[in-house]
Amino acid sequence: MGYRAIVIGSSTGGMEALRIILEVLPKDFPVPILVAQHISSHSDNYLAKFLDNVCKVSVKEAEEKEKASPGQVYLAPPNYHLLVEQDGLISLSVEARVSYARPSIDVLFESAAEAYNRDLIGIVLTGANSDGSRGLKKIKECHGLTIVQDPNTALAEAMPRAAIGATKVDYITPLTEIGQLLNKIIKGKSGDKSGYE
């Protein structure tokens, strides 16, 4: 058993940060990536289009009850929470904002931790609030791998700092190195996850 999914949470400055990370991943990246980026509720899907254009992996807005599949990046649609079911299907929700955010990073991370347990990587990026720290803590408690963008490399450092304060994270990594770190971890670990059991 290896990692089965990656979840990423980002806010202020996230568009650029996501580009820098996703750009270096190969087209056939072997696990699905689910992203909650804080975004105005009136925006269309320009973020997905933009990232899809500049990245080798395919990027799209997540659709209701579609299966999260490898080589694909799923963005939470504006004004919806993104959740993963235990069978890997995607669910959306319009329930109330969580700490002022919809999509909420915590909602995505908590549901993903339940769905993938230890086979999950959670990443908190730049942002000016503290969304994501509860979710990252939950991922850690379920033995998933936790990565936080080095606050010194973040446009807004509050969110990574809050995440680092909330749990003992595995990697604190400069923005430009996160993509390569993922390539390394996934190559090393997917298909063989020794070190457990």
Next chain:
Amino acid sequence: MIHDRCLNNLENEDLEIRFLLEAIFLKYGYDFRDYSKAHMKRRIMHRLSLSELNSISQMQHQVLYDRVFLETLLNDFSINVTEMFRDPPFYKTFRQEVVPVLKTYPFIKVWHAGCSSGEEVYSMAILLKEEGLYERTQIYATDFNVEVLEKAQQAIYPIDDIKDYTYNYQKSGGLTSFADYYIARYDSVILDHTLKKKIIFADHNLVTDGVFGEMHVIICRNVLIYFNKELQNKVFKLFYESLRNGGFLGVGTKESLRFSDYMEKFDTISENLKIYQKKFEA
């Protein structure tokens, strides 16, 4: 180790949730067993964290013996978040594509399923009024949550939301000024009471109640996302059977007939805005 508890607990919690939903169904007839699991778990854990209860099993005991607690859970499970003219392009396309067909009918029946506190229903009432169709329309507005139905009947909404609603109304192709449709009082607005004239509010559960016959239009937005795929299919069947030939079905922007068994039985009016038309049966 605290950390290992997490994994063991997950398995047990899933079982406890199944027992809880089974208990609610057997005792009260409300069936949440085929709702999205991730969604139900969030709502249940949320209620647990607000309550004095120590476990989901205790919650099961509580709900069996305390009817008031059931009402609390029903409110937790039915996400009532709604807006007037939510997704303005939906209404715009409805005006352009559906209204011209409705104009050819002498009498129109519209069903809003999962109408919550009524904002969506009054939006439709305004649209139909502006198109000159309201007087020959009967709207059935249903939800399984009677508390929100009462709110819907009152048609009183917070004044803070009016700015957003006015914006939505304008974007939706509204023909006059949104201010024509409400009176402001302190921190609320009350909608023009003539909008209510053709609306019947009723308690109806999409999971356990039956067909609502011979509709020209069914609107059910942002309800199906809370159901699993099997239940979605079951509800599409209910809608299919409740629609007349050539009747229209509108679902939420993120919901789709596409992955369901009923896709071939409908023509797509707008895939983006999820408006479908029931094909004519031989």
